Amino acid sequence: MSHRGPVRVQDRHGFHTLIDARSPAEFALDHLPGAINCPVLDDEERRIVGTLYKQQGAFEARRVGGAMVAANLARHLRERFADAPAHWKPLVYCWRGGMRSGSMVTWMRLVGWDAQQLAGGYKAWRRHAMEVIERMGPMLDLRVVCGPTGSAKTRVLQALAAQGEQVIDLEGAARHRGSLLGDLPGVPQPSQTAFETLLADQIESLDTTRPVFIEAESAMIGRLRVPAALLARLRASPCIEIVAPQAERLAFLLRDYAHLGYDPQGLARRLEALRELHGRAVVARWQAWALAGALPALFGELMALHYDPLYERGHRSHLHAWGQRRQVTAALLDDASLPGLATAVCESARAL
Incomplete structure (x- = not known):
């Protein structure tokens, strides 16, 4: 008909x-x-x-x-x-x-x-997508999954989705891991409008009466901007922090970012952006490790001197419920342990 x-x-x-x-x-x-x-x-x-x-x-x-x-x-x-x-x-x-x-x-x-x-064509869709984000964003019952670099937050979100939980995957939509070294090899980021389309499509399908898990992010993911209504809701929502041993986080990073070792020159070039923050001598040491393929030493110092302090400052400043966060301890971050960790995150979220 x-x-x-x-x-x-x-x-x-x-x-x-x-x-x-x-x-x-x-x-x-x-x-x-x-x-x-x-x-x-x-x-x-x-x-x-x-x-x-x-x-x-x-x-x-x-x-x-x-x-x-x-x-x-x-x-x-x-x-x-x-x-x-x-x-x-x-x-x-x-x-x-x-x-x-x-x-x-x-x-x-x-x-x-x-x-x-x-x-109205594509322009009608564009208006609809932005209206969905702006109207539904403030209504979402978000649970913000936090954790320092290497704590497998994105993998936990994927495990939560596999278990039937509602998830907004910001990094998946942005095709970027959200950090200096977070671009995906051979995968360009979408346009800002395409990013917003992907988010609107995810958000429109959500049940606003059920919790929605989302990863803690800054305002920018690579070169893409998180829509203001969604970012404001994220920053005002309850937090669950994954706490894992530093050695386990380092092991996870070495597995997850192994591709960085395939282009030592490119990795060394990207580290140049940290010179103003950490000084010429420190960055020169990191670049030498990058060129030598010494990723364990490089990632260990990047975690201790750059990412962990940045994480603590950023979350304390931007996440309004950071002081009331619940913590979930993870002894291991290997593939076999992630479903159990996701279950623990979910149980912690129910108590919020």
Whole structure:
């Protein structure tokens, strides 16, 4: 049955496929969760049509662009949509819900599919995503998982999710571990808008009457900014601190950050950023260890002299409930111990 009235962002789950008709560059910057990219104009074609519009006017841009759109739609019908059944119901969007998605929907309906156009396009999604974060962020019953560097906080969050608990994975959405050495090898961070889309998608599915576990983070994760409403709620929420022996934390870091040893020169370069904080002599020693592959010595001093003091200062300053935190002790941080640690964190959270 055809959808009655304009299709809103909230209606998107009632369709078989979500199609982004924008150019690949627009899609790469951000898109609705789960959408596939079937551009009616590719990046170069979009540039050509835009130039024609400015230089020769709307008619010439539509004449040339229309031929390009027709060719691309024909290709999608032959290839991407070739196996779609007669009862297929796609939802199509472009930037504002205009001509690009409208032309695709027209052709799909001529074929016989019950295609619909998202009212307001991507811009409507963007407004919706920010509204979700700003409205639901302050309502979330957060439990903030804390612990110094190497205390397996992210792995504990993953174990909590596997046990059916509600989790917001900030570092997963940011594709970054949130520290100077936290970038993931070969994995670029998303755009700020794509980061917010991922967070909105996570938050929208949460039950606000149940606890939600989240890792303590600063305002920035790599180059991405945590949305203000979510950050304010995080800082005001109860804390659970994982306490583990320093030797066990070091062993965990050596396993989790082993990839840093594959690029000694790159590691040494990144340590340069700490010179102002720790002085030329200390950073030179760390860089020499990096170049020599002496990661145990390097990570041990980074923990003791840089990360642990930073952690203590930052949490005391920014987490309002830090003084009332509950502590969970972990003797081991190996893979076999993480589910039990997650269970202990969960039990501690229930007592808050």
